């Protein structure tokens with residue numbers, strides 16, 4: 001059993017938990033993830049590592065289905081049955097020059113750990129956070145502290161630029177030389193935003209979030225198409241070259257179990 005030392009609600013349906021898991025924190029690197037089960041018969045859910053502090057790993061997630069709602073309901077001091085990790089290939093951290101990290105919605109959760117690693121590698125780091133409205137913005141203060149510059153966009157204009165993170169990325173690319181970009185958020189947002197860097201040939205990474213089961217390359221459920229080839233996001237990724245990802249294929253695969261997920265959630269809520 002693994003103890004949840006802290007549990008907080010960050011915004012509507014978005015939660016932060018800190019799990020005591022030294023086997024994860026000892027080896028974790030930016031861009032990796034864990035797979036959690038709330039109980040022995042529970043579903044396995046992949047969640048990105050958002051921060052490491054001593055033996056604690058921070059995970060931020062949106063309660064959307066049965067398991068994430070169950071996870072959100074566990075109070076501080078409670079426990080989960082498993083946390084497997086760190087899994088996946090770490091982010092490609094090196095000295096690029098100027099890097100931009102774009103986080104959208106709950107995808108912002110993954111940005112501090114990558115921003116920190118890029119800073120430590122000697123890069124200038126610019127953060128761009130986008131959300132539906134100011135209430136859905138998370139980790140703003142933390143990212144402001146890590147990044148050399150932080151820009152905000154909200155769909156309704158309640159904070160920062162009135163519009164999308166992609167608008168700010170395009171503007172930034174016009175203003176100064178950008179050498180590498182990370183975009184992490186909903187699949188449609190990553191697809192659209194990565195078009196901003198395509199013509200300029202700027203190295204751009206996205207962190208994919210397909211359906212996963214084992215997380216070790218055995219089941220094939222996380223397969224996606226990158227550069228015309230089949231890749232397993234859990235071992236070959238989750239980060240890939242944004243300009244090579246077949247986003248339409250990914251979105252189609254993400255919808256496979258939608259009806260089953262709805263059914264499982266309503267049964268759990270009854």
Ligand code: FES
Nearest residue numbers: 213215217220234
């Ligand atoms: Fe099973 Fe990736 S989750 S192969």
